Amino acid sequence: MPSMTVKEWAAAYRTDNEAEREEKKIRLPQVTVEESVRTYFALCELALAFSGSFNVPVELEETREKYYAGLVKKWNLLAKRL
Numbered sequence: 001m002p003s004m005t006v007k008e009w010a011a012a013y014r015t016d017n018e019a020e021r022e023e024k025k026i027r028l029p030q031v032t033v034e035e036s037v038r039t040y041f042a043l044c045e046l047a048l049a050f051s052g053s054f055n056v057p058v059e060l061e062e063t064r065e066k067y068y069a070g071l072v073k074k075w076n077l078l079a080k081r082l
Contacts, residue, residue: 037079044072 004012031039048068 034079034082037075037082041072041075041079044068044075048072 048065051065051068
């Protein structure tokens with residue numbers, strides 16, 4: 001299988017990005033603030049699950065996890081209030 005050049009790769013992604021942008025133009029005006037906030041925090045929780053990093057000392061990982069878990073709780077509370 002021949003590999004793609006950088007220009008070919010960029011052109012393929014440009015097409016996908018344009019289609020996604022058009023889909024968002026149609027969909028986003030119909031999304032409520034509540035749905036948007038819930039989606040955002042679902043992504044935050046997913047990112048939190050993958051947030052382990054080799055660049056952070058092991059001693060700081062627990063502190064960082066608690067901090068982000070606290071942010072998720074605060075934003076979920078806000079989402080419920082909305």
